[in-house]
Amino acid sequence: MERTLLRMLAAAIAAAALSLSGFTITAAAQSDQQPTHAELVQRWAEAGIDTQLKGMKASLRLTADQEKDWGPFVSAVKDAEKARVLALQKEQSSTLSPMDRNAAKAERLEQSQADLEKIVDAAKPLYASLDGAQKHKFIALGRMLVPERGQFAKEMRRLSIGKGD
Numbered sequence: 001m002e003r004t005l006l007r008m009l010a011a012a013i014a015a016a017a018l019s020l021s022g023f024t025i026t027a028a029a030q031s032d033q034q035p036t037h038a039e040l041v042q043r044w045a046e047a048g049i050d051t052q053l054k055g056m057k058a059s060l061r062l063t064a065d066q067e068k069d070w071g072p073f074v075s076a077v078k079d080a081e082k083a084r085v086l087a088l089q090k091e092q093s094s095t096l097s098p099m100d101r102n103a104a105k106a107e108r109l110e111q112s113q114a115d116l117e118k119i120v121d122a123a124k125p126l127y128a129s130l131d132g133a134q135k136h137k138f139i140a141l142g143r144m145l146v147p148e149r150g151q152f153a154k155e156m157r158r159l160s161i162g163k164g165d
Contacts, residue, residue: 038089045085049078049145056141060134069126076122077145080115087111116146120155127159135160 035043053074062070087108091101123142130138139156146152 041089042082042085045081046078049081052141052145053077056138056145059137059141060130062134063129066126066129069129072122073119073126076115076119080112080119080146083111083115084108116151116155119146119152123156124159127156 057070060066087104091104091108093101093104096104123138127135127138135156139153142156143153
């Protein structure tokens with residue numbers, strides 16, 4: 001079990017490295033202007049989350065019936081990641097005073113909780129359709145998708161209580 005997770009993690013890291021290097025070359029070839037640091041961070045975050053989601057989907061080996069519930073989950077995760085990166089960039093702006101930075105952090109944490117709830121809501125139908133082994137993988141791999149790892153796992157496990165999982 002641990003070997004499988006380690007192999008999946010290694011594959012995801014390798015895929016991310018390859019996609020990032022190819023992404024950088026493609027981006028440079030398409031534009032004469034250098035992307036800003038904020039744009040690069042956004043692209044890296046998108047590439048990273050895409051790689052993690054692809055690895056997760058491959059590991060779960062979804063059936064055709066389960067596939068239909070995958071899309072909403074992916075959309076919720078990607079939307080949350082975009083919002084998180086933008087909020088972090090705002091929070092780390094050098095033009096903010098210390099109090100404004102704290103307010104931005106509080107706003108980011110509040111938005112993060114709302115985004116986690118959206119992810120969990122989108123995951124519920126998919127999670128309900130998974131078998132026991134898939135549910136275990138889903139929780140383990142899902143923890144890596146969101147910064148609030150413990151909360152995600154807690155919510156997914158709560159869905160299993162009383163269902164014999």
